[in-house]
Amino acid sequence: MQKFAEKISELLGPIASKFSTQRHLVAIRDGFIAVMPLVIVGSIFVLINNVFLDSTNGLLNNLGNFDKYKEIGLSAYYATLGFLSIFLAFGVGYKLSKEYELDQLGSGFIAVASVIALMPTSMKVSGETIFGVFSETYTSAIGLFVAIFGSIIAIELLRLLKKVEALKIKMPESVPPTVAKSFNLLIPAIIVLTTFSLVSFGATNLIGLNIYEIVSKVIQTPIQAVFQGLPGIVMVLFFQNLLWGFGLHGAFILSPITEPTLLTAIQENMTAYQAGLDIPNIVTKPFLDAFSFAGGGGFTIGLLIAIFLVSKREDYRSIGKLSAVPSCFNINEPLIFGLPVVFNPILMIPLVLVPVINVIIAYLFTSAGLISKTVVMVPWTTPPVISAYLATGGDFRAALLSLGLIVLSVILYMPFVIADNKTVKEN
Incomplete structure (x- = not known):
C-alpha cells in the first residue's frame, strides 16, 4: 500500500507542482x-x-x-x-x-x-x-x-x-x-x-x-453553481485533502480557483445580511473553514485528540503535544509532517474522508435551516467552534454543530490510529 501511495504521488506531484507555480x-x-x-x-x-x-x-x-x-x-x-x-x-x-x-x-x-x-x-x-x-x-x-x-x-x-x-x-x-x-x-x-x-x-x-x-x-x-451544490464542493474537498496526503498544500494550490467563488459567495451573504434579506449561499470560505478545516486540512483536530485518547506510541503522543497549540489555530503542518500523515496509507484515508463527511453534515444542517448561513468572514486561524459561532453571526447552534463534528471526527480517526499503531508493532 505504501508503494501504491508513492506511485500516486509520482503521478500527482509534478502536476500539482506545475499548477502551483504557473505564473x-x-x-x-x-x-x-x-x-x-x-x-x-x-x-x-x-x-x-x-x-x-x-x-x-x-x-x-x-x-x-x-x-x-x-x-x-x-x-x-x-x-x-x-x-x-x-x-x-x-x-x-x-x-x-x-x-x-x-x-x-x-x-x-x-x-x-x-x-x-x-x-x-x-x-x-x-x-x-x-x-x-x-x-x-x-x-x-x-x-x-x-x-x-x-x-x-x-x-x-x-x-x-x-x-x-x-x-x-x-x-x-x-x-x-x-x-x-x-x-x-x-x-x-x-x-x-x-x-x-x-x-x-x-x-x-x-x-x-x-x-x-x-x-x-x-x-x-x-462555477458558483458547482460550488454551491453538494457534489461539487465534495469533489473539491476530496481533491484538496488528497493532495495534503501527498505532502502538497491542497487549499493553497487550488486557491486561484476556489477563492474568487467562495469570496463572492460570502460577499453576497454579507450584503443580504446587512439589508435584512434572505441569505443566498450555503458554501462560503468561512463555512468551509468552520466545518471542514478544524485543526487544519483534513479536519486534523480529530486526529490530534484521537492520538491522545488511543495511541500507545510515545513518538505520536510527543508530536501531538508539540502540535496541540498550532492545531487550535488550524495550523497542522507539525502534525501532518511530524507523525507523518503524509504518505501514511492508513491515516490518509480519514484525512480525505473526514472533511467530506463533515461538510455533507454541515451542508444538510444549513440547508434544512437548523443552523444559520455564514455571513461574516472570520480569520482562518480562529479556533474551531468559535469560528462557527462568529461566521454565522452569533448562532450558538452552529457552534454546537462544530463541536459535534469534532467529536465525530475523533470517533472516525480512532480506528485508523489504532490500526496504524498495530502496523508499527507488527513491523
Missing part, C-alpha cells in the same frame, strides 16, 4: 493573500454592526439604540469589501508584472485603470439615469472574476508592448531612471486603456450586455 495562478493566489487582511477587517465591522449594534436583534439593544453608530462600520465596510475587486486588480497586476520584470507600481495602476474602464459608469435610480458613478456590484467581491481576468490581460498586453522599441520614449541620460520608466509605460498604457474601453463600448452597444454581465453568465454563475 498567472501564482499572481492570483498572492493577490488574494495580500487583500485578505482587508476582507477580515470589513467582516469584523459587519459582525459588530449586525450582532452588537442592530436595534432589532443586536446584543446591545437593551442598552439603547445604536443604529447611528453603524455608519462607522459601513464606512469601513465600503472602504474594504466594497472595493475588494479594485484592490485585487492591483494586487494581481503588481505580482504578475514582477514576474515579467515590468515596472510593478505603474503596471499595477494600469491594471486597475483597465478594470475600471470595463465598468458601466451610469446607473438608474428611481427611473433617472445618473452618470459618473460606479456600482458596488462591480467594485466589491462580486466583480472579482472581471478584476482577475482584466488585470491579467492588461499585464499581458503591457508585456507584449514592452518588446516594441518604437513605443519607447527616449529620455536624456540626466532623467532619473524611475521617471524614464514611467514614460516608457505611457504609450503602452494608452494602447491598453483604449483597447479595454473599446471592448467595454462594443459589448454594451453590440451585445446589449456589459462585460460584467457577460462574465457572470458565461463563467461566474456556472
